[in-house]
Amino acid sequence: MKFCSVCGHAVSSRIPPGDNRERFVCDNCGTIHYQNPRNVVGTVPVWEDKVLLCRRAIEPRYGYWTLPAGFMELGETTSNAAARETLEEAGARVEVQSLFSLLNVPHVHQVHLFYLARLLDIDVEAGEESLEVRLFSEDEIPWHDIAFPTVGQTLRYFFSDRASGHFGLHTGDIFRPLRDG
Structure with missing residues (x-):
């Protein structure tokens, strides 16, 4: 950030x-500009024994499979945003159920929240950000072509919970993988 969004002057x-972190502060009006993580919200849309996935038509991870999800907008609840993103990306109408996974992704300044959701019908179609949408049973999931670690982890939680017959809330942290050399 170079300029204040309040008065237009330079920030430093x-x-x-009274704070303990570096922040962008306007040298003219004194406004403190806080930067906070962004929420990515989505669903695990279920129909019978299958989960609906979207094949991405945008970067990052063009062509890879993901759960329908995206950035939360101002004025939305997390569950409303999850339903909206599911409709936009997969043309899928869902009944949003309980929060299922909450995963912190600090290296990209995000928090990913996925809700369990029941598909109301299977009249689905790819939205602008999806190449295709498809229902997958557990043994059909393209594990090597999953777009993001949070999606893979959420799917593993889902299939494990379904096998045990008990669905709970899963939380955790996803860190950038270490690279050799």
């Missing part, structure tokens, strides 16, 4: 009085 990075 410093620790404001």
